[in-house]
Amino acid sequence: MGDTYQKYRFSAISIKKDVALRFREFSRLVSDSHTLTLVAVMDFFERNDLSPNDDLGINNNRTNKRINAVIAILKNIEKYQTLPTKTMMDSLFHEMTEMEKEEETFDFGTPKLWDANEELEFYKTGYGNLQEQLTNVQEKMDSLMEKVIYIKSAFGPGYLKLDMDRESFDKLKNELQHVHHDYSTED
Structure with missing residues (x-):
């Protein structure tokens, strides 16, 4: 040096x-x-x-107010966002550990091994069922669309009206929900 x-x-x-x-x-x-x-x-x-x-304004009242406002915002975020989110995450993780403990005690047995033909048949059957459901839903939607009527309004734009009684509509709605439920639970 x-x-x-x-x-x-x-x-x-x-x-x-x-x-x-x-x-x-x-x-x-x-x-x-x-x-x-x-x-x-x-x-x-x-x-x-x-x-x-x-003057960098560090010791003035305006800067102190801004700093206090930022502190208040951070406390608000912590109180209303961070802590509730942490509580929910802790709860979820606690439930997951409880579920894992339950799964450890449940025996699923030994899985059956499939050969290529059995697996192919399984997927062919599933595909056939889905095709059948799709055709059924398409037929129901076609019959529903036939019952839709356009009504021209004298005041404002026209609108569509479904010419079907409530009982028939509820039956169709339940059938479509049943098909959707069957499809979503097949996985």
């Missing part, structure tokens, strides 16, 4: 004694030398386009 300073010429600056003492203490915290400390300070002000005379 001594060698690098011999290359430079130094200059003395007159500073009040109490300021010089304060700078020496600050310099020990920042750098190895007073020169490097002063360079770091000047670089900081230039890099951030600041002047030592600039």
Whole structure:
């Protein structure tokens, strides 16, 4: 370190004694030398386009209000979003561990191994059933569409009317829901 300073010429600056003492203490915290400390300070002000005379507004009432508002927002998020979500997640994980414990005690038995023909037959049958259900649903939808009538309104746009009694509609609705339920539970 001594060698690098011999290359430079130094200059003395007159500073009040109490300021010089304060700078020496600050310099020990920042750098190895007073020169490097002063360079770091000047670089900081230039890099951030600041002047030592600039008021950054840190100690004013407006900034304190903004900081308090941010704190209030964070507390609100924690109270109404983070904590309830954490509670729900804890509950779900607790239930999952309980379910895993129950699954450990349940014996599913040994699975039956299928050969290629049995597996092919299984999927052929499933495909045939789905085709049959699709045809059935298409027929029901066609009959439903035949019962839809366009009514032209004298006041405003026309509308569609279903020409079917309530009992027939409920029966059709139940049949379609039954087909949907059967399809969704086959998986």
